[in-house]
Amino acid sequence: MQTDSTCNNFGAALKAVRTLKRLTQEDFGELSSRTYVSTLERGLKSPTLSKIDELAEVLGVHPLTLLTLAYAKNPNRVATSLVIQEVDLELNGLFKGG
Template identity: 55%
Template sequence: MAAKNSLAAAIRTVRKARGLSQEAFSDVSSRTYLSSLERDLKSPTLHKLEELCTVMDVHPLTLLTLAYAGDASNSAEQLLASVRKELELLTKTSDQ
């Protein structure tokens, strides 16, 4: 399952939507590192992704949904419905 957009585009989209400059992340990241993430030259660790999302005031799953579904709300709804079903199945399986 490949991302329709990329994580890089999702980070840039959310950062700009929140009205944040790359310098606003200075407590968790350098401007150079954030720029390399947004240009898809590097990939963040899960821990770093969580730190970036804290600055952007968005849940990491929101960012990942944007990366996988793009900006089309119907694609996001389909993706979230699929994830919901998978979680339900996994929960039922682990309860047995």
């Protein structure tokens, strides 16, 4: 379920990774306009899965990295590890019977 805070968290994750990678909003020009990237970073819009994939490609990270940072809500190693552990447990439970 997506909430406004999830959208804001995705935008913050996108901006954090973009900044750490020393990329500008203009570096996404082939993918989308600077205005669109700015809109995402401010949490005004939410991207589709295919757009997340494209953004991650420009950033040079796996799409799940962006999503993990967004759902961690506090981009630090402990918070992201907890999200990854939760997903791992859920996946193990889903595939346990298979």
